[in-house]
Amino acid sequence: MITTIVLFSVVVFVALASIAIPDPCATIGGQKWVSPQDLRACYTSFAVDPSIKENIVDVINKTLAFHTSVNYEIAAPEPFTEFVHEDLLKDLARISSQSYPSDYDLHLDVSRTLKRLNDGHCVWINSCYVPLFLNFLPIPLVLLTDSDGTQSVHIAPEAFAVTSAEFLDEIDVWQEALPPAIPLQTVSSSVYTSFDYSNFLQLDGAQVTHHCVNCVSSERSKCKYARTLGTRLGGRATSESGMVLSITLTRSLVKVFKIGGCCWNFMTVSLRGAAETVVSLRSTPLVPRIGRQFLARYDAESVKLTVAGLILARHRRILAFYRHGMLQGLINLKSLGATQLIVDVSNNGGGFICAAEFLHRIIIGPKNTTVPQAGLDTETRDGPLARLIVQQIIQNDLDPSQALLYNPLNWNNASNVAFAADNDWLLPPVDLTINGHADAFSQRLGQECQPNGFTIMPPDEGLFPASNVVIVSNGRCASSCSLFSITMVKEEGVKTVVLGGRSDVQQAYCGTVGGQSTVFSEIDTETAKLKNNSLAPPDMMVNGVQGITWRLGFGIQDPTQPEEWQPHLATLNLLLTPDLVNNPVAIWTNITEQLLTGRS
Missing domain, CATH: 1.20.1700 (AF1104-like)
Structure with missing residues (x-):
């Protein structure tokens, strides 16, 4: 009996060993659309x-x-x-x-x-995971307000038209996910009275409460106060590819009657193209060619206000282009008789610091809030390795082209006087205790953009009075967009509008503030001569990005603390109605009537 059992076990083992285990990546290799x-x-x-x-x-x-x-x-x-x-x-x-x-x-x-x-x-x-596929929801959701003030979740009215035009090859797949009695085309006008905010918004692991209901769909927003509920085509789950499987909504055609539950399947589209396979990327990490067709559209949108980086020689030609475009565009508007200005910064994640300051300066004109700087004083963290970097630069003349963040020649002190080439500007550190932890920061840094950072001479007079300017966004405004908005609001008194959001929660007109961001690759360059130091980050073994806030801006109303942690409440929360949603002209007209003189 024992021998039989042992023999049977051996036979089973041999049989199992001969069965090939299927490669789960073979299913998605070379495919344009795959299931999450x-x-x-x-x-x-x-x-x-x-x-x-x-x-x-x-x-x-x-x-x-x-x-x-x-x-x-x-x-x-x-x-x-x-x-x-x-x-x-x-x-x-x-x-x-x-x-x-x-x-x-x-x-x-x-x-x-x-x-x-x-x-x-x-x-x-x-990058072995995140940028390879885009998790796509064909039914972007919006929070709309009825004439009686009732708020409910809708699928964006234009969803079917946009999806049909851009993703015709997937219409049948999404239709099959619906019950037969519900045509996909009719869903866009539906109201969904039962919707689990927390389940939907915590799917990608972000910290979310009812006060903070849309930052999760953007890598570049910070949840502060409330945000507007809104999802964009393809924008829901770019952070965690393949993570979100479905969303369940309860549909109501008439408010009293609910019909069925509607479970929407996500589809995932490759950003590498159908001819390429994901399978090989695990063993040979590549720098991904993120879908240029998507980026081209977003870049075109960002021309409205492309404003978060250090002004180095390699950036100046790009900045000159943006500054020239902004200045000439506003001059042209004035020549057509415009006397009021609405700056729409919806979905603006930031850009160049000096472009933001230039826009502030040309709108408002020269005064003590715009000259010598239209931005914020800043500080950087002052750790032991950072001090060694500065010492390496000034003792060995490592950076004649001024390309390094820690080169003293790139900075001015709090009196807006440029540091000398041999200025050990991180000494002495400013020691603080934050949440019970000892920390250290640099001295206060002053203006960084004028005059050389502008390159184009701004006009001697402002183009629009602050009282005739309104900044509008959907709450997704961060980094340099935040710096522009905050300084315009707190120093010039410009009014702000946030589109949508819950009517019972006050909205914030911007998110992440910072002062300047950078990433591991730049820190790796800064520490190149100190690679053997135990404090220096090692070479990264994967194709990854670690981002950080390298500088914090000091506050305007409380200049002793970072602006990052101070309130940014909007003047007006413009609740979205069916006639306003996705209708910029109607939105701008409404804002003109409420906050400006009423003249379009």
């Missing part, structure tokens, strides 16, 4: 490599030594404590010791940990 389930199966099929895991945690930890807000974000000051309370170093220690069923699960934990900061500058992106 299949994509997830591929991504979760790779085991954690302990050496890569250790490297990722080490790189992030040591890069965060340059992130200004690590200790602030442990418990953000009121009124933001509810939204930002993440101890990064504690969580990275947990991740380091925790086991994961797959490398993708490790990635999700790291990514979600950074997202809990709600800081679009400080994010982790593993």
Whole structure:
């Protein structure tokens, strides 16, 4: 009996060993559209490599030594404590010791940990996963307000028309996901009276409350006060490819009668093209060619206000182009008789700092709030490795082209006097205790854009009086967009409008403020001569990006504290109605009537 059992076990073992285990990535290889389930199966099929895991945690930890807000974000000051309370170093220690069923699960934990900061500058992106596919929802949702003030979730009225034009090859797939009695074309006009905010908005792991209901769809927004509920075609889950499988809504054609539950499946589109395969990317990481057709559209939109980077020689020609366009465009408007200006910065994630300051300067004109600078004084973190970098630069003349962040020649002091080439500007450090943790920052840095950063001479007079200017956004305005909006509001008294959002929650006109962002690759360049120092981040073993806020801007109303943690409440929350949603001209006309003189 025992021999028979042993023999049977051996036979079974041999039989199982001869069966080929299917490759879960073969299903999606070379495909343009795949299901999130299949994509997830591929991504979760790779085991954690302990050496890569250790490297990722080490790189992030040591890069965060340059992130200004690590200790602030442990418990953000009121009124933001509810939204930002993440101890990064504690969580990275947990991740380091925790086991994961797959490398993708490790990635999700790291990514979600950074997202809990709600800081679009400080994010982790593993390019082996994130930019390869775009999670696509064909029914973007909006929160619309009825004539009686009732608010309910709608599918955007134009959703079917846009989806039909852009993704005709997928219409049948999405139609099949619906019950037969509900044509896809009719769904756009439907009202959904039962909708789980928390389930929908926490799908990508961001910290979300009812006060903060749209930042999760943008890597570059910070949840402060309230945001407008809104999803964009293709914009829902770019951060975690293949993660969101479905959303369930309860449809109501007449408010009293509810019919059925409607479960929407996501589709996932490759941003690498159908001819390329995802399978090979695990063994040979590549710099992804993110879908240029998508980026071209977003870049065209950002021309409205492309404004967050250090002004170095390689940027000046680009900035000159933007500044010339902004100046000439506004001059042309004035020549046509325009006396009032609405600056629409919806979905503007930021850009060049000096472009933001230039726009402020040309609109308002020369005065003490725009000359010598139209921005904020700033500070950078002053750790031991940062001090060594400065010393290396000034002692060895390492940076004659002024390309390094820590080169003193790139900065001015609080009196707006340029540092000399040998100025050890990080000494002495300004020592602080933040949330019970010792920290150190640089001295205050002054203006950085005028006159050389502008290159184009601004006019001697402002183009529009501040009382005739309104800034409007959907709450997705961050970084340099925030810097522009905040200085225009708090220094010039410009009015602001936020589109949509819950009627019972006051809206904020901008998100992440920062002062300047950078990424691991630039920090790696700064520490190149100190690579053997135990504090320096090692070379990264994966194709990844760790972003940080390298400088914080000081506040305007409270100049002793960062502007990041001060209120930014809008003048007007313009609730979206069926006749306003996705109708910019109607929105601008409404704003003109409410906040300007009433003349279009």
